[in-house]
Amino acid sequence: TQLLEQSPQFLSIQEGENLTVYCNSSSVFSSLQWYRQEPGEGPVLLVTVVTGGEVKKLKRLTFQFGDARKDSSLHITAAQTGDTGLYLCAGAWNTDKLIFGTGTRLQVFP
Amino acid sequence: EPEVTQTPSHQVTQMGQEVILRCVPISNHLYFYWYRQILGQKVEFLVSFYNNEISEKSEIFDDQFSVERPDGSNFTLKIRSTKLEDSAMYFCASRNARFSYNEQFFGPGTRLTVL
Numbered sequence: 202t203q204l205l206e207q208s209p210q211f212l213s214i215q216e217g218e219n220l221t222v223y224c225n226s227s228s229v230f231s232s233l234q235w236y237r238q239e240p241g242e243g244p245v246l247l248v249t250v251v252t253g254g255e256v257k258k259l260k261r262l263t264f265q266f267g268d269a270r271k272d273s274s275l276h277i278t279a280a281q282t283g284d285t286g287l288y289l290c291a292g293a294w295n296t297d298k299l300i301f302g303t304g305t306r307l308q309v310f311p
Numbered sequence: 312e313p314e315v316t317q318t319p320s321h322q323v324t325q326m327g328q329e330v331i332l333r334c335v336p337i338s339n340h341l342y343f344y345w346y347r348q349i350l351g352q353k354v355e356f357l358v359s360f361y362n363n364e365i366s367e368k369s370e371i372f373d374d375q376f377s378v379e380r381p382d383g384s385n386f387t388l389k390i391r392s393t394k395l396e397d398s399a400m401y402f403c404a405s406r407n408a409r410f411s412y413n414e415q416f417f418g419p420g421t422r423l424t425v426l
Contacts, residue, residue, distance in 0.1 A: 232413045243315075243402050243417035244354065251412050289354070293413045297342065297406065298367055301354040 205302035222305040224290035315418035334403030342406040347399040
């Protein structure tokens with residue numbers, strides 16, 4: 202059974218600070234997605250990574266896929282209050298079934 | 312921008328009743344999924360569907376569950392006899408076959424409450 206571990210579970214920071222959240226597995230992903238979810242809503246796709254060592258940028262968000270394709274990180278530069286939310290990683294191994302992590306709940310204070 | 316839509320947004324039902332949750336996937340997508348999220352827990356895969364057949368299903372997706380694509384636009388999840396533990400948010404997702412990177416786009420969800 203594939204498992205995704207996300208850390209930290211909770212993160213509370215001031216506006217303007219930088220942060221990194223992590224997503225780890227013991228198995229090699231065929232692909233990995235990062236989503237953001239607001240309360241009572243569906244996950245919104247942020248990025249997909251598929252190649253080991255890949256780095257993708259989305260404005261102030263930087264996503265990195267580990268060389269061995271077993272881990273990924275999301276770095277936010279100069280966090281804003283609008284970044285507040287639940288960040289989920291979701292991976293797939295050999296099929297298109299997504300296995301979701303438990304998420305990192307980010308709170309950015311003004 | 313095209314998006315996945317789901318109806319109803321909230322469904323309340325009595326235990327033992329049948330419910331049908333509806334989804335309209337993004338129009339040129341060919342792969343369809345149902346996931347659920349019990350309050351405070353992870354999003355869990357239920358079933359994937361392609362070419363009018365179930366591709367994969369989880370242990371959760373037992374004989375009480377079924378999926379159907381009754382026409383060219385709708386994708387439904389039926390629970391025949393609901394149980395209290397079926398209370399959850401149910402998300403539909405779809406994927407474009409042209410993209411091989413498994414990018415699944417989710418709908419806003421249906422909150423199912425079983426009393």
